[in-house]
Amino acid sequence: MATGRTHRPATRSRGIPEATVARLPLYLRALTALSERSVPTVSSEELAAAAGVNSAKLRKDFSYLGSYGTRGVGYDVEYLVYQISRELGLTQDWPVVIVGIGNLGAALANYGGFASRGFRVAALIDADPAMAGKPVAGIAVQHTDELEHIIEDNGVSIGVIATPAGAAQQVCDRLVAAGVTSILNFAPTVLTVPDGVDVRKVDLSIELQILAFHEQRKAGDDGAAAPAPAARAVAEAAAVAPADDRKGPDGDVPAVMPA
Amino acid sequence: MATGRTHRPATRSRGIPEATVARLPLYLRALTALSERSVPTVSSEELAAAAGVNSAKLRKDFSYLGSYGTRGVGYDVEYLVYQISRELGLTQDWPVVIVGIGNLGAALANYGGFASRGFRVAALIDADPAMAGKPVAGIAVQHTDELEHIIEDNGVSIGVIATPAGAAQQVCDRLVAAGVTSILNFAPTVLTVPDGVDVRKVDLSIELQILAFHEQRKAGDDGAAAPAPAARAVAEAAAVAPADDRKGPDGDVPAVMPA
DNA sequence: AAATGTGAACTCATTCACAGCG
DNA sequence: CGCTGTGAATGAGTTCACATTT
Numbered sequence: 001m002a003t004g005r006t007h008r009p010a011t012r013s014r015g016i017p018e019a020t021v022a023r024l025p026l027y028l029r030a031l032t033a034l035s036e037r038s039v040p041t042v043s044s045e046e047l048a049a050a051a052g053v054n055s056a057k058l059r060k061d062f063s064y065l066g067s068y069g070t071r072g073v074g075y076d077v078e079y080l081v082y083q084i085s086r087e088l089g090l091t092q093d094w095p096v097v098i099v100g101i102g103n104l105g106a107a108l109a110n111y112g113g114f115a116s117r118g119f120r121v122a123a124l125i126d127a128d129p130a131m132a133g134k135p136v137a138g139i140a141v142q143h144t145d146e147l148e149h150i151i152e153d154n155g156v157s158i159g160v161i162a163t164p165a166g167a168a169q170q171v172c173d174r175l176v177a178a179g180v181t182s183i184l185n186f187a188p189t190v191l192t193v194p195d196g197v198d199v200r201k202v203d204l205s206i207e208l209q210i211l212a213f214h215e216q217r218k219a220g221d222d223g224a225a226a227p228a229p230a231a232r233a234v235a236e237a238a239a240v241a242p243a244d245d246r247k248g249p250d251g252d253v254p255a256v257m258p259a
Numbered sequence: 260m261a262t263g264r265t266h267r268p269a270t271r272s273r274g275i276p277e278a279t280v281a282r283l284p285l286y287l288r289a290l291t292a293l294s295e296r297s298v299p300t301v302s303s304e305e306l307a308a309a310a311g312v313n314s315a316k317l318r319k320d321f322s323y324l325g326s327y328g329t330r331g332v333g334y335d336v337e338y339l340v341y342q343i344s345r346e347l348g349l350t351q352d353w354p355v356v357i358v359g360i361g362n363l364g365a366a367l368a369n370y371g372g373f374a375s376r377g378f379r380v381a382a383l384i385d386a387d388p389a390m391a392g393k394p395v396a397g398i399a400v401q402h403t404d405e406l407e408h409i410i411e412d413n414g415v416s417i418g419v420i421a422t423p424a425g426a427a428q429q430v431c432d433r434l435v436a437a438g439v440t441s442i443l444n445f446a447p448t449v450l451t452v453p454d455g456v457d458v459r460k461v462d463l464s465i466e467l468q469i470l471a472f473h474e475q476r477k478a479g480d481d482g483a484a485a486p487a488p489a490a491r492a493v494a495e496a497a498a499v500a501p502a503d504d505r506k507g508p509d510g511d512v513p514a515v516m517p518a
Numbered sequence: 519a520a521a522t523g524t525g526a527a528c529t530c531a532t533t534c535a536c537a538g539c540g
Numbered sequence: 541c542g543c544t545g546t547g548a549a550t551g552a553g554t555t556c557a558c559a560t561t562t
Contacts, residue, residue, distance in 0.1 A: 019531060025468040029447065043543065052449040056533055063545055071539045071544045088468050089475030096467070103369045107362035113447060113464035118471060157474055158467065181477060182470040184463075188288065188372060190311040198473050200466050204443075205372035207459050208355070208417065209284040209347050211441040212377060214457045215416055216348030218440060278553055302521065314521095315555055322523055330522045330561040 016087075020061045026051045027058070028084045034077050043074040090118035095154045097180075099171050100163030101126040101141050104186055108162060109137035122154040127167065144171075151178035158182045165189040172199075275346075279320045285310045286317070287343045293336050302333040349377035354413045356439075358430050359422030360385040360400050363445055367421060368396035381413040386426065403430075410437035417441045424448040 030050040034042055044062075048055040062068060062075070068083055069075045085091055096114070098105050101124050108114075114121055124136055127144045134141050142150060150156065159175040161168050161183060168187035175183065176197055185191055185201045193199055289309040293301055303321075307314040321327060321334070327342055328334045344350055355373070357364050360383050367373075368383055383400045385391070391402045401409060409415065418434040420427050420442060427446035434442065435456055444450055444460045452458055 017531070021472050022465075022469055024472070025462075025465040026449070028468075030449075044545095045543085050449070052451075054533080056535095057531090059543090059545065060532080067545070069544050072542050073540075074543070087472070089471040090468065092471075092475070094467075094471055094474070103362075103366035107366040108463065110362045111463055114467075117464075119464075119467055158470055182474045184466050184470060190285070190289075190309070192311075196477070198470055200470060202461055202463070202466060203284075204367065204370055204461070205375075205378075206281075206284040207443050207461060208353075208373075208378055209287070209349065210281055211417055211443060211457055211459060212348040212351075212353055213280050213283070213346070215353070215441045216351070218455070276553070304521085313555080315557095316553090318521090318523065319554080326523070328522050331520045332562070333521070 016064045020064055021088075023051070023053065023057075023061055024084050024088055026053070027061070028081065028088065028090075031077055031081045031084070035081055039077055041070075041074045041076055044069070047075065085118075088118070092118070094119050094158055095122035095156045096120065096158045096160060097123045097125055097147075097150060097154075097156050097175075098160045098162060099125045099144075099147070099175070100161060100167070100187075101131055101136055102162065102164075105160075105162035106136050108160060108186075109139065119158075122156055123150045125150065127163075147174055148178040151175065151180060156180060158184070160184045160186070161191075162186045275323045279323055280347075282310070282312065282316075282320055283343050283347055285312070286320070287340065287347065287349075290336055290340045290343070294340055298336055300329075300333045300335055303328070306334065344377075347377075351377070353378050353417055354381035354415045355379065355417045355419060356382045356384055356406075356409060356413075356415050356434075357419045357421060358384045358403075358406070358434070359420060359426070359446075360390055360395055361421065361423075364419075364421035365395050367419060367445075368398065378417075381415055382409045384409065386422075406430075406433055407437040410434065410439060415439060417443070419443045419445070420450075421445045 027047065030047055031042070033050070034047075044055040044059045048058040051058065059069075062080075065083060065087055068080055096119050098108055098121065101109065105124070105126070109121060109124055113119075121137070121139060123146075124139050124141045125144055125147055126132070126141050129143060131141045132143045151159075157180055159180040159182070161171055161175075163171055165187045168185065168189050169191060172183060172185070172191045172193065176193055181196060182198045183191065183193070183200070185199055186203075188203055188205060191199050191201075286306065289306055290301075292309070293306075303314040303318045307317040310317065318328075321339075324342060324346055327339055355378050357367055357380065360368065364383065364385070368380060373380055380396070380398060382405075383395055383398050384403055384406055385400050386403045388402060390400045393400050410418075416439055418431075418439040418441070420430055420434075422430055424446045427444065427448050428450060431442060431444070431450045431452065435452055440455060441457045442450065442452070442459070444458055445462075447462050447464060450458050450460075
């Protein structure tokens with residue numbers, strides 16, 4: 001194919017699978033709890049239970065980091081805490097800015113998990129001039145005008161967007177232009193960013209909709225006990241396109257068509 | 260042992276892949292925007308761009324729902340909005356309770372996306388007696404004692420946990436015992452639930468740690484651009500420690516928890 | 519001509535099962 | 541023995557590419 005310049009095929013590189021990376025914080029949290037209880041070592045079985053995964057997966061995950069366990073014994077808790085922290089980049093102190101200090105932004109600023117390990121709230125930024133100077137979680141809110149300034153002065157590379165959806169892309173563009181290369185987006189919108197910038201998104205309504213999908217399925221599945229079906233069908237929707245003769249998945253779906 | 264199950268039970272009914280389910284809300288949002296602009300039809304290419312995925316994936320996703328497009332033309336926006344809404348269970352009105360009305364809980368209660376489509380905040384619940392009766396987002400907070408009551412009276416099957424980590428499992432157990440079968444967990448802890456109960460988790464610090472991992476990687480790879488290096492190495496005796504004794508790389512890591 | 523719908527190929531992730539080491 | 545570490549087997553998800561339909 002000759003895609004010009006892929007990445008390195010890396011015969012033996014640091015290729016940690018994305019799915020594994022996403023679980024490392026989970027392991028780290030479980031290990032930290034063990035560490036606080038002064039537990040010296042832990043088996044893959046125990047740690048997996050604490051992290052809510054199965055032990056084969058956990059061992060495979062750790063195998064990408066190296067051989068940090070002792071056969072017949074398990075893993076040294078302190079040592080693993082350090083190795084995972086290092087792998088995740090938490091032996092550095094990452095300055096973070098939060099943009100959009102509404103209800104959510106304020107909640108995030110107050111979130112204890114920030115300072116606890118690896119992250120530091122470098123600034124809170126809001127577009128409302130009335131907010132400027134007001135302290136939230138002990139930090140004075142600064143106006144959006146200062147954004148580029150703040151990013152550069154503090155060497156910020158991670159930004160959190162907690163603005164309304166309408167402002168998110170614009171804020172994102174400014175963050176990126178100022179040097180931010182990782183963004184955590186709480187606004188319910190798709191962000192477009194240049195190559196090399198990472199975006200992760202947290203979206204309440206998406207999560208709820210996924211739950212609703214499975215919930216709906218449970219009701220029809222039957223089988224044994226249908227606990228609390230609840231959810232009254234709402235009138236809505238009756239005004240749907242006049243059904244031509246579309247095909248359902250197979251045959252046709254039960255009822256619920258617009259009457 | 261019994262690790263908290265979260266994954267799909269592989270119902271033998273109509274098997275829509277989990278990854279597809281997770282994208283349906285994204286498509287729905289993009290379609291709703293088009294609908295508001297009175298756009299009648301849309302191609303897979305256009306819709307995919309709006310949702311931030313590629314078009315082959317989108318077409319494959321839709322193929323699990325049925326044949327809702329027209330070759331040579333595209334998809335009817337209104338019709339697709341309805342089909343996806345129905346598939347996600349949003350033609351019902353799901354009552355939801357939020358437990359833990361701190362900063363985060365209040366932010367969630369105020370989140371507009373709730374009422375907008377398919378969900379209704381049935382109650383806000385908090386363990387602090389001083390909160391009882393206080394209105395948040397126009398709804399009076401109720402005390403935890405009322406929890407079982409509220410769940411049953413309202414036929415609630417979806418619960419949102421926004422308590423401190425220490426209280427989350429206990430709240431979860433009570434929700435489940437009262438009939439809740441889907442839980443959205445904002446507390447930074449692994450919940451253990453019986454089979455048949457779905458849990459999804461939203462965790463700020465995990466997301467940040469994943470970003471930090473990739474951010475760290477960017478620094479070392481390419482030498483050309485290197486925009487904003489930032490992140491000062493924090494006090495950290497580089498001594499990787501050949502294991503064994505020693506307290507640990509850092510002091511403590513308090514359990515992170517939302518206010 | 520245009521764009522869907524889908525088998526087939528491919529890539530990524532999980533699970534199995536056991537060899538190998540302390 | 542007990543438990544890790546890992547190839548091999550299986551499964552899930554994505555992408556390709558094109559026959560098919562309007």
